[in-house]
Amino acid sequence: MTTVGERLVELLEARGVDMVFGIPGVHTIELYRGLAASTIRHVTPRHEQAAGFMADGYARATGKPGVAFLITGPGITNAITALAQARADSVPVLAISGVNARATLGRGLGCLHELPDQRATMASVCLSSERIEDPRDLGPALDRAFALFASGRPGPVHIEIPVDVMALSAVEATTDAAPFAGPPQPDSGVVARAAALLSRATRPAILVGGGAKGAAALIREIAERLDAPVVMTANGRGLLHAHPLGVPASPSLKAVRALLADSDAVLAVGTEFGPTDYDMYAVGGFPPLNGLVRIDVDAAQLARHPCDVAIVADARAAVEALVAALGQGPDRAVPGEGAARAGAARNGALEEIGPRYRIHLGALAAIRQAAPGAMIVGDSTQAVYVGNLLFDHDRLGGWFNAATGYGALGYGPPAAIGASLGRPDVPVVCVVGDGGMQFVLAELGTAMDEKAAVVFVVWNNEGFQEIESAMTDAGIVPVGVRPSAPDFCRVAKSYGMPAERIPSLGGLGAALSRALAREGPALVEIAGDPAL
CATH class of the missing domain: 3.40.50.1220 (TPP-binding domain)
Structure with a gap:
């Protein structure tokens, strides 16, 4: 018997999916039944939010939908921030989750990982949210998801499968993708x-x-x-x-x-x-x-x-x-x-951003020079804010970050991992501050597990300096903006990742060149604030 979970994998393969990001749980193990024998690569992050960010980065890098497998309840709520970021930036991400058995839904019985209404939670963020209650519904639901990705403004789509449906026979399902209209054509x-x-x-x-x-x-x-x-x-x-x-x-x-x-x-x-x-x-x-x-x-x-x-x-x-x-x-x-x-306009903009921001712009130029044609994946940090204001990157679609739109902190490192795994032929540099890096510090382990060739450039000014400056400018005594940072190089090395600390921007180009020459991931920490 081919189960619904096994057929799901076949249907994803038929639609060109070659990678999924997720953390297995008791509510999703049936989705994994056919995965080992498939051509689909599974990537295990350390947190479901990172799974969503990795799927996002993969989608931006490849132009194909990123796919995440999420457990019921906390897996969904952990990932919803990443899905909201994908919605804000029109990124195609397919979130496939479990949900509790059909007979328990909406009854408030206190089941493990129970949400009052999981579909309603996801529908508030995703373009659509569907539940598979009959094995025959699986193929059409996937057809509708991929049609949404290709026929209009893309974004996240959610499909949930109850645990008592995953193991049912899927003999009546089909691997044939139904045709769809495609995007609107110009009048x-x-x-x-x-x-x-x-x-x-x-x-x-x-x-x-x-x-x-x-x-x-x-x-x-x-x-x-x-x-x-x-x-x-x-x-x-x-x-x-x-x-x-x-x-x-x-x-x-x-x-x-x-x-x-x-x-x-x-x-x-x-x-x-x-x-x-x-x-x-x-x-x-x-x-x-x-x-x-x-x-x-x-x-x-x-x-x-x-x-x-x-x-x-x-x-x-x-x-x-x-x-x-x-x-x-x-x-x-x-x-x-x-x-x-x-x-x-270019000259006026350069003058307008001021001398401090021009120092940050010089750091981005050093990255571009050391890694021509790279994808520069940013987090919410000052150098990235400056780049969003003014930076001429040399790769179409190679500059993206979460500092616009939804603005989720901690986006950069996992998105960079997803981008690198999707396009291993392209160098990837992640620019992240010490605050954002601590949101997802454990994903350095994922980068090592998957040999993702990402250079993490951690700008460590020991706090949320952009917020501290905003508080000061508003006449507010800064509070809560100086969380202590770990020794990032030691953390990286504890995962087996090469790492070095540089005291100033003058050494950034050479440090990047050394990091890029290695196989797999590496970390470069910029100590202090060289713009002061």
Whole structure:
């Protein structure tokens, strides 16, 4: 007899899943029955929240859904922070959990790992939450999950299987994935209106977010045709690296806002106009945009920030149609004006962030130089905040972190592990503070178990310095911002991980080169605050 748990593994394999992250428990052991004989690699983190973050990092690195196996109750609630981060950043994560036996659900009997309503808990965060009450429901539920990932704005999806269903016969289930409609396609009439608006502009600009990554080459073509500066939000970095028209800076900065306010048309692709990108300091003042054309796969997202022309479609399909509609484009009276406008915005942004932040920016540049083409996975720490404000990374989709959107501390190290396991051919550097590292310190053991080639750069200023500064600036006596830190190098070495401490940023490049030359993970600790 093939059980539901065994068939689940077969169905995941059929849909291209090659890795799952999870901690086995008494409520999920039947899900593991067929795993050892499959091609799917299982990764065991030290905490379910890290399982969710690893699935998130894997998804961002590979473009495929990350999958987590979670136990009933505490496994779910431990992971819900990670799923909320995935929801905020539109990352496809499939959470598959157990749940108590069908006859006990909702009765408050005090069963082990019981939640009053587990599906309702997950439905508050995930795009959908389904329960498999009959073996025949398994294949269709997976079809719906993968359709959500591919047909609109992605995010986390939850499927739960009662413990008394996992071991049932699954002979009537199927491994055939049902077809789905795919993402919405652009309306030719709307695209024509957008092309006409952009063609008339004399000072156009382009805004790109994480949803634009699949259309990078086409956006570059439009930018060059229109001579338009391209402002890259944090999740859009790397799209126009080192390009004269590139502005790798946050729209929260005055210099970038001035560029956008001066533009007579703006094309925004795959960006939600959220405050953590567009008003990081919550001061207001983002300018109204003239001739705004928005492209987004999510109609609801477009409705939240009105525009002149809204194209509801997959970014690549929409931009491809827009390229065709623009033709060769208008002749520019002043060739190269766009590059000058972009350069002024970049220079203004660099001046605006101030000398202290420029020191942090130098550290990020040293990482990029030591590890060209790397994925830099960040946590909520000052160097990452600076990078989100202004950093020109050299890999499309290679700069991501949890310091925007949901902002979960402790995201960086497990997400970096997931990213490295998903793309072992790409160097991965995790930038994390001493506070965030202590959220997930035990995941250094996971990195060693899995031989994940991540270099953990721990910026140890012995406290939550960004919060301490905010308290001081607000006239509040700082409290609770100086938790003691361990000797990170000794902790790493206790897991068998190579580690070294450097006293200043001057040695960061060389330390990274040494760490990257080794096989497997390594840790570099920057002691103190070199920006003081």
